[in-house]
Amino acid sequence: MRGPYTVPAAGSVGPAPAAVLIALLLLGSCGTFSYSVPGARLIPEDYFGVHPSNREGPPEKLYEFLDEMGVVWLRETFNWNSIEREQDLWDFSGYDELVENSAAAGKKILAILAYDVFWIHADNKSRRSIGPDQLPFYLRYVEEVVRHYRGKIHAYEIWNEPNWLFWKGNKKDFYDLTRAAAIKIRETDPDALIVAGAFNRVPQKFIREMFRAGALENVDALSFHPYDLGPRGALRLYDRFRNTLAAEGYTGDIWVTEVGYPTGGWYPTRVSENRFPGHVVKTLAGLAVRGAKICCWYQLFNSHNREASQSSLDSERYFGLAYPDYTRKKGAAAYALCGRYLAGTEYRPEFPVRNRIPSSVESLYFRGKDQRNTLIMWNRGIFPVRLKLRLPGTGQQIHDIVSGQGRVLEETTELTAAAGPVIITWTSGETGEGPALSRP
Numbered sequence: 001m002r003g004p005y006t007v008p009a010a011g012s013v014g015p016a017p018a019a020v021l022i023a024l025l026l027l028g029s030c031g032t033f034s035y036s037v038p039g040a041r042l043i044p045e046d047y048f049g050v051h052p053s054n055r056e057g058p059p060e061k062l063y064e065f066l067d068e069m070g071v072v073w074l075r076e077t078f079n080w081n082s083i084e085r086e087q088d089l090w091d092f093s094g095y096d097e098l099v100e101n102s103a104a105a106g107k108k109i110l111a112i113l114a115y116d117v118f119w120i121h122a123d124n125k126s127r128r129s130i131g132p133d134q135l136p137f138y139l140r141y142v143e144e145v146v147r148h149y150r151g152k153i154h155a156y157e158i159w160n161e162p163n164w165l166f167w168k169g170n171k172k173d174f175y176d177l178t179r180a181a182a183i184k185i186r187e188t189d190p191d192a193l194i195v196a197g198a199f200n201r202v203p204q205k206f207i208r209e210m211f212r213a214g215a216l217e218n219v220d221a222l223s224f225h226p227y228d229l230g231p232r233g234a235l236r237l238y239d240r241f242r243n244t245l246a247a248e249g250y251t252g253d254i255w256v257t258e259v260g261y262p263t264g265g266w267y268p269t270r271v272s273e274n275r276f277p278g279h280v281v282k283t284l285a286g287l288a289v290r291g292a293k294i295c296c297w298y299q300l301f302n303s304h305n306r307e308a309s310q311s312s313l314d315s316e317r318y319f320g321l322a323y324p325d326y327t328r329k330k331g332a333a334a335y336a337l338c339g340r341y342l343a344g345t346e347y348r349p350e351f352p353v354r355n356r357i358p359s360s361v362e363s364l365y366f367r368g369k370d371q372r373n374t375l376i377m378w379n380r381g382i383f384p385v386r387l388k389l390r391l392p393g394t395g396q397q398i399h400d401i402v403s404g405q406g407r408v409l410e411e412t413t414e415l416t417a418a419a420g421p422v423i424i425t426w427t428s429g430e431t432g433e434g435p436a437l438s439r440p
Helices: 018-027 059-069 093-104 135-148 171-188 204-212 231-247 276-289 332-341
Strands: 048-050 073-079 108-114 155-158 193-200 221-225 253-259 294-297 353-355 361-367 372-379 385-390 394-399 406-408 412-417 422-427 436-438
Touching (some): 093 108, 135 155, 135 171, 155 171, 171 204, 193 204, 231 253, 231 276, 253 276, 332 422, 372 412
Parallel strands (some): 048 073, 073 108, 221 253
Antiparallel strands (some): 361 372, 372 422, 385 412, 394 406
C-alpha cells in the first residue's frame, strides 16, 4: 500500500537507478493527450475515497474532516498478522471500532485482505507468499474476517500490488489465491463487493495471465494504482489499463484504489506543494471522466506533523493531503472542492461550446442535480490564454483551489486560463442552457 518505489538505503539509489526510473516514466508520458474524452459519464455519489492512516485525535474529528472533504470510502488493510497472530486465536479489536464508527458516520470500508503470517512458514518468517500448503490458512482468515463483518464492510480487496513489492511468491500461486479468495468471500457474504488486482501501474503480462488462469471470474471490479510523474501520465496509465482489460473481454468496473503524489522525498513522482493542488484536481477529474468507479487518494495524512523533524529522503512520509494534527496542506482544499462539486454529477463533453479556443485549453463540464453546474478549466500551453466565458444562470462563482475560497462572477465574464486549474460553479436558468467559451 505504498507508492511505486522502495526507499533507498543511505548511499544507494534503491532497486533501480533513479535516472532509469525517471526515463521510463517520461517515456510513458510523451505524445499527444487530452484530459477530455468523448461520451457522457455518471460520477458516482461515492466516487471519493482515501487512505486515512496516521490520524491523531478523537474519531469524531476524523469523520468531520472526511465530511468536509466529501470522502465516502476508507481503504484499510485488515492485516492477517494483526487478526490471527497465533493459529485459531482471533482478535478483531483493532478494527471493530473503525468499522462501527465508520458505519455510524455513513462511510464505507474497502478492506484489503493481506498479507501472510509467520507461523504458516516452516522457518517462522513472513515471506509475503502463500503456497498451496498455506492457502487453506489464508482462506480461513478470509472467511473469519468476512463472517465477522458481514453486512458491515461493503467491499473486500484481495491483496495489494502483487506485481510489485507485496507478493514474493510464485505467480501461479497468487492466481490460485485470488480465485479461491473470491469464491470464499462470495460464499460467506453474497452482498459484499469483491475487488481484485490492485496492480501497480499496468503489468500487461501479469494481467493477461490472471484472466487466462480464471483468477478474476468471480470479482465485481478490478483495481489498479496509476502512479506516475503527474496527472497526464496517471491518466495515460488508466487508458492503457482499460484497453488491456478490454482486450481480455472485461467490461466491468475499474476502481483506482491508490493514486497520489508525495510533496517530499526522493520519488520521481514528487511534486512541490505549490503545484500539488493542480495535480489533485486534474487527477481526480481526469479519472472521473474516464469512468473510474471509485478513486481512493493515497493518502489522507502525512506520517508526521509539519514541525516534526523527519527524513527528507523517504517520500512515503509526504503523500498526505493534511498533517496528522489536521493542519491542511496545499491540496486539501482542492480535494474538498472536487468532493463537493463532482460527486453525483454527469460529465457532459459537449459543453462548454467552444469557439476559436486553442486545444491547449482544457475544459471539463459536469451537470449536477437541481441544475447545478461545475466547470474545471486550465491551460496546458506555455502562454496564458484570455477567454470569454458565458455561464447562463445564477450564483456564478470561481473557486481558488489553494484556499477553497470563492468569488462572484458575472454571467458573462473574461478570465485568463493558466496552468493552474480553476473550478467554476453556478446554477442553470430555466432553459438549462450550457456554458460557452470564446475569445474576447
